[in-house]
Amino acid sequence: MLTILFDGVAYGMLLFVLASGLSVTLGLMNFINLAHGAFAMVGGYVTALMMDRLGAPFLLTLPVAFLVPALLGVVLERTLYRRLYGASPLDQVLFTIGLVLMAMPIADFLLGNEAHQVNLPAWLSGSLSVYGVGISRYRLFIVAVCGVIAAALQLFLVRTRFGAQLRAAVDDARVANGLGIDVDRIFAVAFAVGSGLAGLGGALAADVVGGIDPSFPVKFLVTFLIVVTVGGSNGILGALFGALLLGVLDVAGKYYIPSIGAFIVYAVMVVTLIVRPQGLFARGDGR
Amino acid sequence: MSGPALEARGLVRQFGALLATGNVSFALEPGARQALIGPNGAGKTTLINLLTGVIRPTEGRVFLQGRDVTAFSASERVRLGLSRTFQINQLFPHLTPIESLGLAISERNRSGADFWRVAGTRPAIVAEIEDLLTRFGLEAEMDQPTHTLPYGKQRLLEIALALATRPRVLLLDEPAAGVPEEERQDILAALAALPSDVAILLIEHDMDLVFTFATRISVLVAGRLLTEGKPEDIAKDERVRAVYLGEDGHG
Amino acid sequence: MSAETTRRIEAHLGRRARWRISEIVFWLALLAVIFAFPSRAALINEILVAGLFALSLDLILGLAGIVSLGQAAFLGVGAYAAAILASWDQADPTLGLAAGALAAAVVGFATAPLLLRGADLTRLMVTLGVSLLLGELANRNGWLTGGADGLEFSMGKVLGRFPIGFTGQRNAALYSFAVLFVLFALARRLRQSPFGLALAAIRENRLRAGALGIATSWRIVAIYAVSAAYAGAAGALLAQTTQIVSLDLFDFHRSADVMLMLIIGGAGWLYGGIIGAGVFIVLRDVISAATPEYWEFWIGLLLVVLVMVGRDRLQEYVRRAASRVALRLARDAA
Ligand SMILES: Nc1ncnc2c1ncn2[C@@H]1O[C@H](COP(=O)(O)OP(=O)(O)OP(=O)(O)O)[C@@H](O)[C@H]1O
Numbered sequence: 001m002l003t004i005l006f007d008g009v010a011y012g013m014l015l016f017v018l019a020s021g022l023s024v025t026l027g028l029m030n031f032i033n034l035a036h037g038a039f040a041m042v043g044g045y046v047t048a049l050m051m052d053r054l055g056a057p058f059l060l061t062l063p064v065a066f067l068v069p070a071l072l073g074v075v076l077e078r079t080l081y082r083r084l085y086g087a088s089p090l091d092q093v094l095f096t097i098g099l100v101l102m103a104m105p106i107a108d109f110l111l112g113n114e115a116h117q118v119n120l121p122a123w124l125s126g127s128l129s130v131y132g133v134g135i136s137r138y139r140l141f142i143v144a145v146c147g148v149i150a151a152a153l154q155l156f157l158v159r160t161r162f163g164a165q166l167r168a169a170v171d172d173a174r175v176a177n178g179l180g181i182d183v184d185r186i187f188a189v190a191f192a193v194g195s196g197l198a199g200l201g202g203a204l205a206a207d208v209v210g211g212i213d214p215s216f217p218v219k220f221l222v223t224f225l226i227v228v229t230v231g232g233s234n235g236i237l238g239a240l241f242g243a244l245l246l247g248v249l250d251v252a253g254k255y256y257i258p259s260i261g262a263f264i265v266y267a268v269m270v271v272t273l274i275v276r277p278q279g280l281f282a283r284g285d286g287r
Numbered sequence: 288m289s290g291p292a293l294e295a296r297g298l299v300r301q302f303g304a305l306l307a308t309g310n311v312s313f314a315l316e317p318g319a320r321q322a323l324i325g326p327n328g329a330g331k332t333t334l335i336n337l338l339t340g341v342i343r344p345t346e347g348r349v350f351l352q353g354r355d356v357t358a359f360s361a362s363e364r365v366r367l368g369l370s371r372t373f374q375i376n377q378l379f380p381h382l383t384p385i386e387s388l389g390l391a392i393s394e395r396n397r398s399g400a401d402f403w404r405v406a407g408t409r410p411a412i413v414a415e416i417e418d419l420l421t422r423f424g425l426e427a428e429m430d431q432p433t434h435t436l437p438y439g440k441q442r443l444l445e446i447a448l449a450l451a452t453r454p455r456v457l458l459l460d461e462p463a464a465g466v467p468e469e470e471r472q473d474i475l476a477a478l479a480a481l482p483s484d485v486a487i488l489l490i491e492h493d494m495d496l497v498f499t500f501a502t503r504i505s506v507l508v509a510g511r512l513l514t515e516g517k518p519e520d521i522a523k524d525e526r527v528r529a530v531y532l533g534e535d536g537h538g
Numbered sequence: 539m540s541a542e543t544t545r546r547i548e549a550h551l552g553r554r555a556r557w558r559i560s561e562i563v564f565w566l567a568l569l570a571v572i573f574a575f576p577s578r579a580a581l582i583n584e585i586l587v588a589g590l591f592a593l594s595l596d597l598i599l600g601l602a603g604i605v606s607l608g609q610a611a612f613l614g615v616g617a618y619a620a621a622i623l624a625s626w627d628q629a630d631p632t633l634g635l636a637a638g639a640l641a642a643a644v645v646g647f648a649t650a651p652l653l654l655r656g657a658d659l660t661r662l663m664v665t666l667g668v669s670l671l672l673g674e675l676a677n678r679n680g681w682l683t684g685g686a687d688g689l690e691f692s693m694g695k696v697l698g699r700f701p702i703g704f705t706g707q708r709n710a711a712l713y714s715f716a717v718l719f720v721l722f723a724l725a726r727r728l729r730q731s732p733f734g735l736a737l738a739a740i741r742e743n744r745l746r747a748g749a750l751g752i753a754t755s756w757r758i759v760a761i762y763a764v765s766a767a768y769a770g771a772a773g774a775l776l777a778q779t780t781q782i783v784s785l786d787l788f789d790f791h792r793s794a795d796v797m798l799m800l801i802i803g804g805a806g807w808l809y810g811g812i813i814g815a816g817v818f819i820v821l822r823d824v825i826s827a828a829t830p831e832y833w834e835f836w837i838g839l840l841l842v843v844l845v846m847v848g849r850d851r852l853q854e855y856v857r858r859a860a861s862r863v864a865l866r867l868a869r870d871a872a
């Protein structure tokens with residue numbers, strides 16, 4: 001029972017890191033980035049390949065798994081994404097679906113279509129027993145890392161000048177520019193952080209989801225969207241609670257009532273959209 | 288029908304901490320020519336939005352021809368004879384004036400849900416479109432997309448569209464706002480020619496226009512009705528001068 | 539009043555009602571293709587069915603401006619309704635077609651209220667959520683749907699005369715063609731009607747549409763149900779002409795693909811879906827003959843370019859090119 005709860009929490013934390021970047025781009029910047037999963041895939045590949053080909057230790061690969069997609073994010077943001085900030089949701093959807101469709105064959109071409117595994121180091125495998133409750137070390141690690149990330153992100157967006165500037169820039173780019181805020185740079189940084197977090201999430205998730213393969217961007221696309229939808233897209237905490245709720249529901253649901261499986265998660269999403277279109281954990285009535 | 292054509296009782300609307308409408312009660316008699324004036328941000332547009340059902344009041348009720356319509360949607364109120372124009376043009380940019388008017392008329396005829404008949408095959412509707420186009424001087428641009436029309440013509444189309452619903456009560460939100468001087472006369476003429484049995488509430492900042500048009504004036508300040516009366520009394524009212532006429536430089 | 543003005547108003551309102559020569563040529567050419575390439579009948583059939591599916595999306599996206607990432611829900615419902623009926627030995631295709639369209643319309647009608655609140659983003663999510671939910675429902679009710687194994691069934695003859703199985707692939711294409719044409723003509727008519735005009739008004743400015751007394755919510759519900767029925771019909775055709783159904787009908791990629799098809803051909807003029815389906819499927823066929831794994835890349839690239847260049851401009855180009863080709867064909871034939 002507690003083991004399942006813990007697994008659910010760990011899964012939820014993982015979902016959070018995977019989706020938190022999306023709640024920055026989609027939630028704060030109002031950009032429907034369906035290609036979010038592609039950045040996660042890149043992060044996953046970075047970790048898998050670094051460990052495989054270079055023999056790098058797992059922990060060392062994580063910062064790289066953040067940086068590479070972040071850089072890629074900046075490049076794409078500067079060249080393509082930024083032209084679509086004011087565009088209709090439909091254009092954003094089409095454009096980012098296009099990116100996903102391109103990313104998958106590229107990954108397939110370069111790395112083949114079989115899954116690349118991330119082999120966890122010994123100190124992270126197996127489980128330990130706490131008061132008789134079996135807890136997987138890796139899941140514990142995930143909870144810790146993701147908790148730190150969530151806290152850091154929340155502080156970053158709420159406490160720092162950058163967070164305030166980002167919100168001002170999203171509210172009204174022209175006014176923000178007038179106030180001397182470098183809107184272009186703010187957006188680029190926000191986008192980079194979002195993409196980097198996706199990559200980190202991909203690296204951490206690789207083991208849990210059975211490896212990284214070219215179909216990763218679509219396989220989890222729907223999950224990301226559900227997390228952001230349920231959590232509410234205008235804050236990090238919303239996304240965190242949404243992710244935890246879904247993680248626990250999903251794991252517990254699959255364990256206790258396997259016959260309804262993914263049904264619960266989809267139902268939660270649809271009901272949320274009906275009852276609170278801004279998300280369960282959004283503050284006030286959103287925009 | 289006796290009694291007011293449109294009546295508001297104790298309307299209140301709050302936007303967060305801002306009281307946009309504070310306990311406003313007023314009545315519009317059938318065939319009235321009434322003006323609603325007040326400084327920028329007084330809550331005039333908000334009041335119209337409340338009356339027409341675009342937004343919901345925090346408190347208070349709205350009666351249309353004696354019937355409580357507070358719970359009715361905007362489109363239901365239109366079908367009961369309450370129509371409006373918008374301060375900022377709300378038109379169909381890629382439809383033509385013919386199409387826009389035809390739409391409004393079909394809707395009033397209850398044939399707007401007809402999915403089988405090709406539009407424009409009912410002579411009565413065509414005749415009415417033509418009538419409205421001529422009355423508002425829009426024949427020349429009747430088959431051009433609305434967004435290509437000069438601004439003054441778009442303002443006229445705003446009024447024509449409102450009239451196409453055959454309202455009993457018409458609320459005009461600054462119909463002449465932003466219209467260049469040369470096109471202004473057309474708007475004034477259109478206002479003067481509105482059917483006399485329709486009750487009209489005119490929001491306007493131009494005092495010349497207000498005083499020629501209205502037989503009764505209501506003054507709204509900071510969401511509350513300051514006073515109401517005949518134009519000559521309003522012009523003399525010290526408080527009104529202080530908050531409004533003074534800054535406008537009139538009288 | 540002048541008779542001249544009256545006439546011009548009538549002509550203006552009815553200007554799109556008459557079938558133009560380029561349109562007639564388009565349909566005749568489509569029919570001719572079926573006879574000219576009997577060996578490709580299956581591919582042509584696939585294009586026709588996908589075209590109908592894309593047309594269903596055009597009804598809500600092009601006419602009413604409602605975005606959806608869940609059109610596959612109705613494709614799946616229609617397909618399963620037809621297939622289940624056939625597996626109960628009700629093998630008449632016309633009956634199955636009607637059942638598929640009706641079942642999807644009911645689901646569309648029931649879920650349409652979810653679209654009334656919220657902005658485009660909410661709508662994208664709601665439609666996506668509903669399609670996933672229905673897919674999962676089909677997955678979990680294997681007693682009815684066959685679950686992951688799908689359903690097997692055999693079809694009767696169309697109108698009791700024309701077999702449409704593996705032996706009658708050209709008949710299948712002709713059957714799909716006939717259904718597509720009839721439904722297209724209905725949609726075309728709907729677009730000219732006051733109802734169609736009201737949808738355009740809702741798309742352009744919902745606030746003003748309401749201020750003209752249009753019950754915008756009900757119109758949206760109505761067109762959504764019609765669109766669902768069209769998608770359901772497409773699903774039924776797909777099930778009947780391929781004689782299999784499987785859970786992937788509900789997949790996200792179906793919804794995404796159909797949106798791509800419509801966008802490639804251009805939304806709002808009703809032909810876009812059919813043309814887009816043709817381009818998409820032929821492209822897929824050609825590219826994947828050369829490099830089977832990578833054809834998605836080119837579709838993705840096409841999309842990115844499409845959005846970057848501007849859909850409107852490209853759509854205008856496609857439209858003009860299509861009618862030029864049609865006119866040339868007409869002249870050559872004459
Ligand atoms: N949707 C809204 N949300 C929050 N505040 C609003 C909203 N609509 C109006 N307000 C506020 O309510 C007050 C009244 O606005 P309103 O537009 O009714 O004024 P008005 O009298 O029509 O002004 P004007 O003469 O400039 O047209 C203003 O302070 C405005 O900022």
Ligand SMILES: [Mg+2]
Pocket residue numbers: 331332333374
């Ligand atoms: Mg105003």
